[in-house]
Amino acid sequence: MVNVQSIPSPAIHTDERSHEADHPSSLLALFGADQPLKLDCGIDLSPFQIAYQTYGELNADRSNAILVCHALTGDQHVANVHPMTGKPGWWETMVGPGRPLDTDRYFIICTNVIGGCMGSTGPASTNSASGKLWGLDFPIITIPDMVRAQAMLLDRLGIDTLFCVVGGSMGGMQALQWTAAYPKRVFSALAVACSTRHSAQNIAFHELGRQAVMADPDWHNGRYFEQGTHPHRGLGVARMAAHITYLSDAALHRKFGRRMQDRDLPTFSFDADFQVESYLRYQGSSFVERFDANSYLYLTRAMDYFDIAADHHGVLAQAFRGVQTRFCVVSFTSDWLFPTSESRALVHALNASSARVSFAEIETDRGHDAFLLDVPEFFDISRAFLQSAGKARGLKQDRPPT
Amino acid sequence: MTMQQPVLPLTGIVPPDTGHYRGDHLLVAQMVERGSKVLDVGCGEGDLLQLLETRGIDGRGIELSREGVNRCVAKGLAVVQGDADTDLINYPDDAFDYVILSQTLQATRQPRVVLENLLRIGRRAIVSFPNFGFWKMRLQLLIGGHMPRTENLPATWYDTPNIHFCTIKDFVQLCGEINVKMERAVALDLYGRPLRLNAPWWFWNMFGEQGVFLLSRAGKAR
Numbered sequence: 001m002v003n004v005q006s007i008p009s010p011a012i013h014t015d016e017r018s019h020e021a022d023h024p025s026s027l028l029a030l031f032g033a034d035q036p037l038k039l040d041c042g043i044d045l046s047p048f049q050i051a052y053q054t055y056g057e058l059n060a061d062r063s064n065a066i067l068v069c070h071a072l073t074g075d076q077h078v079a080n081v082h083p084m085t086g087k088p089g090w091w092e093t094m095v096g097p098g099r100p101l102d103t104d105r106y107f108i109i110c111t112n113v114i115g116g117c118m119g120s121t122g123p124a125s126t127n128s129a130s131g132k133l134w135g136l137d138f139p140i141i142t143i144p145d146m147v148r149a150q151a152m153l154l155d156r157l158g159i160d161t162l163f164c165v166v167g168g169s170m171g172g173m174q175a176l177q178w179t180a181a182y183p184k185r186v187f188s189a190l191a192v193a194c195s196t197r198h199s200a201q202n203i204a205f206h207e208l209g210r211q212a213v214m215a216d217p218d219w220h221n222g223r224y225f226e227q228g229t230h231p232h233r234g235l236g237v238a239r240m241a242a243h244i245t246y247l248s249d250a251a252l253h254r255k256f257g258r259r260m261q262d263r264d265l266p267t268f269s270f271d272a273d274f275q276v277e278s279y280l281r282y283q284g285s286s287f288v289e290r291f292d293a294n295s296y297l298y299l300t301r302a303m304d305y306f307d308i309a310a311d312h313h314g315v316l317a318q319a320f321r322g323v324q325t326r327f328c329v330v331s332f333t334s335d336w337l338f339p340t341s342e343s344r345a346l347v348h349a350l351n352a353s354s355a356r357v358s359f360a361e362i363e364t365d366r367g368h369d370a371f372l373l374d375v376p377e378f379f380d381i382s383r384a385f386l387q388s389a390g391k392a393r394g395l396k397q398d399r400p401p402t
Numbered sequence: 403m404t405m406q407q408p409v410l411p412l413t414g415i416v417p418p419d420t421g422h423y424r425g426d427h428l429l430v431a432q433m434v435e436r437g438s439k440v441l442d443v444g445c446g447e448g449d450l451l452q453l454l455e456t457r458g459i460d461g462r463g464i465e466l467s468r469e470g471v472n473r474c475v476a477k478g479l480a481v482v483q484g485d486a487d488t489d490l491i492n493y494p495d496d497a498f499d500y501v502i503l504s505q506t507l508q509a510t511r512q513p514r515v516v517l518e519n520l521l522r523i524g525r526r527a528i529v530s531f532p533n534f535g536f537w538k539m540r541l542q543l544l545i546g547g548h549m550p551r552t553e554n555l556p557a558t559w560y561d562t563p564n565i566h567f568c569t570i571k572d573f574v575q576l577c578g579e580i581n582v583k584m585e586r587a588v589a590l591d592l593y594g595r596p597l598r599l600n601a602p603w604w605f606w607n608m609f610g611e612q613g614v615f616l617l618s619r620a621g622k623a624r
Contacts, residue, residue: 328475329482347482348492356460358475359482361468380476388478 016084017117017292018133018225022126024051024112024119025083026076029153037114037149040305043139047128050153051119052076052111055095056103058159064395065159066101066386067150068110069167069174071372072299073239073291075118078110079103084290093374100382105395106163113174114149115141115299117292123222124292135294136222143170143306147177151185161185163393164386168192168371169338170299173306176346179327180308180319188326188389190382193335193371195342196316196349197307202337205245206300209238213293222294235293236284243283248334248367252276309349316349323350326392327357328385330371330378337368358385423453425594426530426614430502433528433586433616434459438499441524443486443516444506448474451481462498464489487511490519498524505612507531508564518580521619526585530614533589535569535607553592554611570606570613577617586616 029050031037036046053076058065068078068091075082079089079096095101095108112120115138123138130137154162165186167175172194179189198206213219216234220227244252256276260266263273272278312318327350331343340361350357362377364370371378423431427450434440436458442451445463447470454461463481465471474481486503487510501524503516508531510516520527532555533539542550549559557564568576570589577584589597589610597610606613 326480344483347484348489351482351489351492351497352494354494354497356462356480357482358480360472360475361483362472363468377472377476381472384476384478391478 021117021124026051039145040142041140048121055108058107065107066164069171071169071171076110076112100379113146117295123294143173164188166190179325183323186325190328192330193338195338198303203304212237231293232288235288239287240280240284245337246369250365317352320353323355326389329359331361332370333363334365335368440500441498442502448479451479493523500526502528504530508567513566527617532612533570533610534567536611581620583618583620588614
């Protein structure tokens with residue numbers, strides 16, 4: 001028989017993931033029956049909780065808060081060691097002392113999104129009404145729902161206005177939603193590798209990922225936790241497919257080419273002969289260790305539904321009418337998931353609204369993932385944008401520009 | 403060529419630690435009222451925008467080259483990548499007090515349309531361009547029999563972004579045709595110094611290396 005390998009079972013088991021979903025290794029804000037989260041689907045979610053991390057100090061007049069919004073598979077652990085994987089935070093290149101989002105200067109907040117699986121209420125959390133995990137009983141959530149929950153957290157923290165809201169990919173969608181929904185609460189916004197709407201191609205890729213999860217017999221219609229299983233194969237395949245969309249042909253060719261993995265000749269099997277296969281399998285299997293399959297379904301759905309213009313009679317510029325927020329929009333040349341054309345459409349709408357906007361397209365072959373990687377030009381632009389906005393905001397410029 | 407000292411009465415504009423600005427930039431900055439909102443079309447690396455910001459002007463920019471845009475954004479300027487020929491249409495009417503087109507008109511595909519757009523988007527426009535009627539240009543064509551090349555326009559005819567050269571006389575004529583009011587006109591010599599004010603047009607057209615015009619829509623009291 002031809003040798004076959006599939007994605008191995010995760011080393012971290014459902015119990016551990018489930019524990020992190022209810023009792024996160026993070027700060028936690030609980031919202032009781034008197035403070036429901038009003039969801040776009042019409043349901044009031046209550047009670048619910050938001051898990052979040054903060055870095056740096058809030059200044060006396062509460063004017064230096066930056067909200068970092070995470071992407072689809074990110075979480076609140078932006079600049080600390082991840083409690084489950086033990087790996088560094090996902091944006092440590094961007095957030096920290098002396099980094100563009102300088103924790104010596106700004107107060108950084110990052111929340112796990114509603115629907116996530118790292119401590120904010122989502123399908124992996126326990127439904128207090130039934131005492132069971134939510135699973136597919138969890139209501140469908142949207143990007144505006146995530147932002148509404150974040151706004152409730154800021155109310156709780158006594159932060160009226162954000163100095164900046166920053167995010168890439170799904171995080172960028174949240175940043176843009178912030179400026180459209182709460183323009184007076186956002187002094188500046190840095191939206192990276194994102195769009196004001198999810199394209200048909202992107203919805204198609206998400207549907208592929210969801211179908212892969214649902215096709216896994218271990219999914220059990222979303223009640224896998226009761227069966228002691230996790231659809232790691234389906235979720236792994238979903239992640240592998242998605243991961244290809246985060247890269248580029250050029251980057252794959254540069255990193256792997258047609259090189260073989262620990263061998264010189266093909267094995268004439270379905271083993272991972274090629275380095276690129278081995279890499280993708282690794283991406284799939286490491287992802288399923290830390291991520292809940294149902295959460296993946298919900299969050300991809302939230303992105304699919306995202307379309308700011310649709311809420312404003314199809315005219316994007318209307319969404320940003322009269323907005324005083326300072327925008328910085330960044331795209332990457334090789335990003336085909338959120339191509340520059342999407343950013344340009346946003347910039348045109350912002351221009352039509354007479355918003356103050358900077359827009360830079362950065363040349364790189366690293367695809368959509370570039371926003372998470374070490375791209376000095378991106379850091380320079382982010383740093384300068386925040387410094388310029390900080391000057392306008394009257395923040396202390398105690399550190400000379402580097 | 404070394405940068406010339408500013409010859410205009412512009413005390414207070416140049417911050418002591420930022421070196422010297424181009425003569426035409428200083429002239430343009432002088433034409434812009436403090437506290438106004440300005441769009442610089444073809445803003446290059448943002449030198450003029452930085453000068454304007456020192457005067458408390460809310461400046462925005464459009465630049466074609468990605469390198470230029472990214473340098474501007476890295477200076478904290480509000481600049482977007484875009485093309486004067488295709489992207490001005492996205493800006494609403496009266497969005498700015500001034501729209502500046504500095505040394506860019508000759509590189510546009512449709513100078514007339516661009517000019518009309520400038521005065522649609524802005525209440526006023528400031529346009530500077532190299533004068534093809536400058537005596538050195540004329541001399542090179544007349545005596546040398548080749549396409550002129552100067553210190554400020556060194557590109558060869560086959561490798562130049564400048565596809566629509568005009569003379570000061572041509573530009574004045576275009577302004578008349580599209581009903582544009584010239585509020586102020588200045589010709590600068592090779593060193594960025596303004597020519598004497600009372601000179602006749604033919605003199606400017608011969609000895610002005612570039613023209614700088616402050617324009618507004620004719621027929622409307624503003």
